[in-house]
Amino acid sequence: MLSIRNLHASVEGRPILKGLTLEVKAGEVHAIMGPNGAGKSTLAAVLAGKEGYEVTEGEILFEGQNLLDLEPEERSHAGLFLAFQYPVEIPGVSMIQFLRAALNAHRAAQGAEPLDTAELMALLKEKAALLKLDPSFLSRSVNEGFSGGERKRAEIFQMAVLDPKLVILDETDSGLDIDALKIVSDAVNALRAPKRAFIIITHYHRILQYIRPDVVHILADGRVVHSGGPELALQLEEKGYEPFLTPA
Amino acid sequence: MQPTQDEVLTQHLTREYEWGFEAELEQELAPKGLNEEIIEFIWSKKNEPPFMLDFRLRAFRAWKEMKEPHWLNGRYDPIDYQNAYYYAAPKSVSENRPKSLDEVDPEIRRIFDRLGIPLHEQEILAGVAVDAVLDSVSVATTYKERLAQMGILFCSMSEALENYPDLVKKYLGTVVPYNDNFFAALNSAVFSDGSFVYVPKGVRCPLELSTYFRINARNTGQFERTLIIADEGAYVSYLEGCTAPKRSEHQLHAAVVELVALPNSYIKYSTVQNWYPGDKEGRGGVFNFVTKRGIAQENAKISWTQVETGSAITWKYPSVILKGDNSVGEFYSVAVTNNHQQADTGTKMIHIGKNTRSRIVSKGISAGKSNNTYRGLVQVSPRADNARNFSQCDSLLIGSDCGAHTFPYVEVKNPTAIVEHEATTSKIGEDILFYCNQRGIPTQEAVELIINGYCQEVLAHLPLEFAVEARKLLAISLEGSVG
Numbered sequence: 001m002l003s004i005r006n007l008h009a010s011v012e013g014r015p016i017l018k019g020l021t022l023e024v025k026a027g028e029v030h031a032i033m034g035p036n037g038a039g040k041s042t043l044a045a046v047l048a049g050k051e052g053y054e055v056t057e058g059e060i061l062f063e064g065q066n067l068l069d070l071e072p073e074e075r076s077h078a079g080l081f082l083a084f085q086y087p088v089e090i091p092g093v094s095m096i097q098f099l100r101a102a103l104n105a106h107r108a109a110q111g112a113e114p115l116d117t118a119e120l121m122a123l124l125k126e127k128a129a130l131l132k133l134d135p136s137f138l139s140r141s142v143n144e145g146f147s148g149g150e151r152k153r154a155e156i157f158q159m160a161v162l163d164p165k166l167v168i169l170d171e172t173d174s175g176l177d178i179d180a181l182k183i184v185s186d187a188v189n190a191l192r193a194p195k196r197a198f199i200i201i202t203h204y205h206r207i208l209q210y211i212r213p214d215v216v217h218i219l220a221d222g223r224v225v226h227s228g229g230p231e232l233a234l235q236l237e238e239k240g241y242e243p244f245l246t247p248a
Numbered sequence: 249m250q251p252t253q254d255e256v257l258t259q260h261l262t263r264e265y266e267w268g269f270e271a272e273l274e275q276e277l278a279p280k281g282l283n284e285e286i287i288e289f290i291w292s293k294k295n296e297p298p299f300m301l302d303f304r305l306r307a308f309r310a311w312k313e314m315k316e317p318h319w320l321n322g323r324y325d326p327i328d329y330q331n332a333y334y335y336a337a338p339k340s341v342s343e344n345r346p347k348s349l350d351e352v353d354p355e356i357r358r359i360f361d362r363l364g365i366p367l368h369e370q371e372i373l374a375g376v377a378v379d380a381v382l383d384s385v386s387v388a389t390t391y392k393e394r395l396a397q398m399g400i401l402f403c404s405m406s407e408a409l410e411n412y413p414d415l416v417k418k419y420l421g422t423v424v425p426y427n428d429n430f431f432a433a434l435n436s437a438v439f440s441d442g443s444f445v446y447v448p449k450g451v452r453c454p455l456e457l458s459t460y461f462r463i464n465a466r467n468t469g470q471f472e473r474t475l476i477i478a479d480e481g482a483y484v485s486y487l488e489g490c491t492a493p494k495r496s497e498h499q500l501h502a503a504v505v506e507l508v509a510l511p512n513s514y515i516k517y518s519t520v521q522n523w524y525p526g527d528k529e530g531r532g533g534v535f536n537f538v539t540k541r542g543i544a545q546e547n548a549k550i551s552w553t554q555v556e557t558g559s560a561i562t563w564k565y566p567s568v569i570l571k572g573d574n575s576v577g578e579f580y581s582v583a584v585t586n587n588h589q590q591a592d593t594g595t596k597m598i599h600i601g602k603n604t605r606s607r608i609v610s611k612g613i614s615a616g617k618s619n620n621t622y623r624g625l626v627q628v629s630p631r632a633d634n635a636r637n638f639s640q641c642d643s644l645l646i647g648s649d650c651g652a653h654t655f656p657y658v659e660v661k662n663p664t665a666i667v668e669h670e671a672t673t674s675k676i677g678e679d680i681l682f683y684c685n686q687r688g689i690p691t692q693e694a695v696e697l698i699i700n701g702y703c704q705e706v707l708a709h710l711p712l713e714f715a716v717e718a719r720k721l722l723a724i725s726l727e728g729s730v731g
């Protein structure tokens with residue numbers, strides 16, 4: 001589904017990703033762990049197409065298509081979803097308005113008619129229930145006045161609504177208390193499907209106890225320095241990153 | 249290759265004014281220039297009662313003694329008042345005012361159809377009665393009979409002067425005196441038409457009343473005069489909209505609006521102002537120099553809502569004199585400036601009665617090389633015990649060549665008053681746009697969404713029928729203008 005080869009990317013002329021290679025197949029869950037500043041969020045931003053992140057070398061194929069040719073919204077239409085580490089507030093725009101615009105943009109890209117209000121509300125309510133969000137949350141402005149935990153839950157809610165193929169969770173687990181973590185994990189597990197893949201960026205082993213990854217990667221200094229099975233996460237928890245920072 | 253964000257934005261910013269067409273109508277014009285003969289000409293042309301000649305001449309004489317003001321935060325070149333026409337009317341109306349909607353000149357009907365203002369009593373604006381004003385005269389008013397059955401008078405100012413001269417005489421100039429300021433004095437001298445509303449005691453007007461102003465003729469100023477009277481316990485919601493053809497020269501629009509809210513009444517006044525803003529280089533466009541004011545008696549409420557997207561210069565302060573105890577004044581404003589537009593707008597809340605309350609919510613949006621100023625005055629007189637004011641003034645900047653300014657003046661002469669002011673300035677951040685893009689929303693649409701969200705609190709006060717229109721206008725004036 002996603003194939004990243006020898007990816008080099010710079011921000012403001014400063015190289016951050018330095019030859020990253022990663023292969024994710026449909027149905028898989030990959031965890032990416034690594035010290036602060038390793039380039040995890042940079043990878044997410046490059047995948048989503050954020051302006052200012054310059055790819056200097058390498059390629060990214062998403063379902064056989066050159067991802068780098070696509071605008072950010074086209075990547076979204078193609079099925080890429082990023083749950084942000086720091087979701088922004090959009091004052092005065094309700095979650096309903098926001099997701100109506102998003103869903104209809106997706107539908108327009110597929111040549112489908114806009115959703116009518118009844119269909120939209122039914123879908124939003126169903127997914128809100130999945131995240132155990134009170135329906136009143138739909139009328140609130142996007143992320144405005146939300147606690148850190150609420151924002152993260154709202155991200156997963158949006159993911160559930162947009163039904164993407166490839167999901168990147170950027171530290172969705174940080175700032176969540178144990179109950180919220182459980183809700184988020186349950187929702188992600190409920191959405192695991194043979195046609196969908198997840199990349200879970202995290203610092204902590206904790207979330208991986210709920211969402212069991214197929215592969216765990218260690219990202220350091222802009223490269224994947226080590227990959228292994230779920231047990232790798234546990235080793236990291238015990239030994240820290242240090243033993244893995246020199247490639248085996 | 250897809251256009252970059254900047255390109256999309258630029259495209260948007262350079263979008264043409266859609267309402268700029270010009271219609272060929274046979275005109276009746278007064279001779280060019282301004283003097284006492286011209287004023288008499290207007291007065292006699294309009295068949296007005298004698299007191300009006302006196303009112304006009306007094307205003308004219310006061311005006312001659314005044315100096316054109318230039319204190320706005322912006323600039324315009326002195327206006328040559330002798331090089332303009334002060335009366336322009338389509339011949340078909342001037343010679344013989346249509347008695348019913350069926351008699352309206354089809355050419356005029358076409359102008360309003362093109363503007364999306366059908367002069368029929370029909371489904372599209374079913375809940376709305378419309379008075380259509382073209383250049384100096386009212387050309388049609390819908391639903392007049394239905395309103396008359398409830399005692400509600402809704403007609404052009406000319407008809408009001410003909411049919412209800414005593415009512416007009418009693419209230420005209422009581423809120424905005426003939427010598428109030430330079431442009432109000434000019435208006436009082438030469439105003440040609442406008443709308444008149446009277447809602448009798450205890451009556452709740454069931455329709456939105458609306459006036460649509462259109463400048464068509466060349467070299468004419470538009471000086472309309474609106475007078476709205478809500479008798480005790482009455483309620484009325486009124487809305488004005490306006491557009492003008494594209495012209496390379498500036499056109500002066502100096503209107504006066506007077507609101508009389510008698511005890512326990514409520515007047516809600518909404519404006520969607522879309523006069524021609526001028527071109528990208530700042531050539532042409534309407535000078536929108538308007539005096540709007542209301543007096544609220546005991547327990548009365550006056551609420552102004554304005555969405556200002558047009559005009560080369562907007563210079564106005566819809567105000568409320570909170571004269572009666574427990575009266576309430578509100579001002580909700582969105583002012584958008586783009587290219588070389590200038591807006592210097594805000595409100596005055598004059599607290600005179602006890603327990604008076606006012607609320608000000610102003611949202612300025614500036615793009616291009618424009619300048620957007622909020623200027624407001626909250627005044628609490630010594631006897632206004634327990635007066636309350638809350639002001640929220642937000643500015644949104646799009647790009648880095650525009651300016652936003654806030655001048656909130658406060659004069660409190662009563663120690664029990666509570667006056668609160670909040671202000672913010674922000675930019676449409678790339679982070680928000682990227683967030684929207686990531687969810688599949690293209691930049692253009694994202695900007696509309698963000699702007700609408702930003703203005704939500706103000707737009708929520710517009711009558712439903714017009715909120716949609718206002719949203720579209722905002723989108724058109726600004727779509728994608730983020731740098």
Ligand SMILES: Nc1ncnc2c1ncn2[C@@H]1O[C@H](COP(=O)(O)OP(=O)(O)O)[C@@H](O)[C@H]1O
Pocket residue numbers: 011012016034035036037038039040041042043
């Ligand atoms: N927008 C940016 N501008 C400048 N430097 C950045 C930007 N984004 C990330 N960086 C830098 O890139 C490096 C990697 O950051 P990031 O990808 O956020 O790491 P991680 O998510 O793994 O903690 C850091 O040194 C950070 O300071």
Ligand SMILES: [Mg+2]
Pocket residue numbers: 040041042085171
């Ligand atoms: Mg990060």
